[in-house]
Amino acid sequence: MDLSAFFVELANVWPRLLQGSIATVTVSFQAIAYGSVFGSLLGLMIFYGRMPARICGWIYLDFIRGTPVLVLMLASFYIVPLAGLGLSATGAGILALSAFCSAHVAEVFRGGLAAVPPGQAEAAKSVGLTFPKILFYVLLPQVLRQALPAWINAAVEIVKASSLLAVISVPELLLTTQQIVSRNFMNAEFYLVCGLIYFAINLTLSKFGKLVEKRLAF
C-alpha cells in the first residue's frame, strides 16, 4: 500500500466523501424520524387498539420484518411509482427505510409499554387522570427511558441499512466510495475509509444515546 499516494488521493476526494456522508446522515435521520413517529403510533395501536386494528398492525409488522430491506428498497423504487406517486430515488429509499424503522420502533415501543407495571396506570386513573394524560405524564416517560437503548439500536440499524440506497443510485456514502474506487482503484484503502466513517457516525449516535439515557435516569 502506497501511503503517500493514498493521502494525495484522499486530499482530492474528501469533499465528495463528506458529501456522501452528509447524504447518509440526512437520509438516515429522516427515515429514523418518520419511522419513529409512525412506529410509536403503530406500537400504541397494537398495545391498546381493538382486535381488527391489532391484527392489521401485526400483519404490517410481520410483513416488514420478514422482508429484506434491499427488497423493500427495490420495491419502493420500482413499484410505488406504478401507483402514480412520483418519488425520487432518495424519496423511495427514505420510504423503505422508514417502513423498516417503523417496524422496529413499534416492537420496541410495545415492549416498553408492556414493561410498565399495571399499577402505574391504575394509580394515575385513581387520581382522576384521563387516558391521554395518563399516557403523556405517567406512561410515556417510563417507556422512553425503558426503550431508549433499543431505539438507539434501531437507529444504528437504519444508518447501516442506508448503504443499500447505493443500489437505487442515491449517491450516499457507499455509492460515492464505489465511484471513487472505480476511478483510482484503491479498493482496500477507500472501503476502509468508508467503513470508518460509518463506524464514526454510529459511535456518535450510541454515545449520544448513552448521554440521553443518563439524563433520563431516575
Next chain:
Amino acid sequence: MNSILEISGLRKSYGPLEVIKGVDLAMKPGEVVSIIGSSGSGKTTLLRCINLLEEFQGGDIRIDGQLIGYKTSNGKRVALPERERAKNRALTGMAFQQFNLFPHMTALGNVTLGLRKTRGMAKDEAVAVAEKWLERVGMSQRKNHYPIQLSGGQQQRVAIARAIAMNPKLMLFDEVTSALDPELVNEVLNVIQDLANDGMTMLLVTHEMRFAYQVSSKVIFMEHGVIAEEGDPKEMFHNPKSQRLAEFLGKSKFQ
C-alpha cells in the same frame, strides 16, 4: 345524614367466575370501616370496584349520592364514557398495596400531578396543597426525593398524601401495610389513625386485625364474595356470631 358511600346489590364476575355476589354497604361521613376476610373473599375487588378500576356487572355504587360508572338508558345498563368515569374516580382516593408511586417524579411531583392535571390547579397552588399533605404524613423533609430513594413506609405515606390531597369524599386503603417490612408498618398505620381522628371517611381492607379493631367504627367480614358478618368491632372480635369468623380470627391470632 346522607351516606357518603352507598352500595346496593353489587355483583362482579371474571368471565364465569363470580367474585362478588351481591354486596350492600352504606357509610356515613366520618365512618371508618374495615373489611377483613381470607384471600380470595373479594375484599380487594370490592375496593377496586368503588374506585372504578374494575367493571362490575350488577348493582349500583353511589358516592355522595352520585351514581358512578354506569347509567341506565332506555332500561339498559350502559357504561359511562371514560371522561365521566375519570371524574367518578376522583371522588375516591386509593392507596395501593404496592404504593404505585410514579418512579420518574419526586414525592412532590407525585402529589401535584393529579392536583394540576385533574383539578386544574396552578403550579403554586398545587405545590402548596401537596406540601401541606406531605407535612401531614411526615414527609416534607423528603419532598424532593424520588421513590427509589425512599423506604417502603415512606413511599406508602407519599402515596397516601397523593390520594388524599385530591380531597376525595372517601379514602380507600387496599392492604397498605402488606408489602412493608414489619418495623415500617406502624409509621403508616399512625398516619391512617391520624386521618381517622380527623374525621376522614375511610374504607380499609386490612390484615392488621389489631389495627382494624382499634380504628374502625364498623368491621365487615367477607367470605366467598358476600358480607358474612358485620358490626361493631368489639362485638365482632370478642363474640363472633359465625363459626367461620371465629375460625378466621383464631387463625389470625387476634387476642
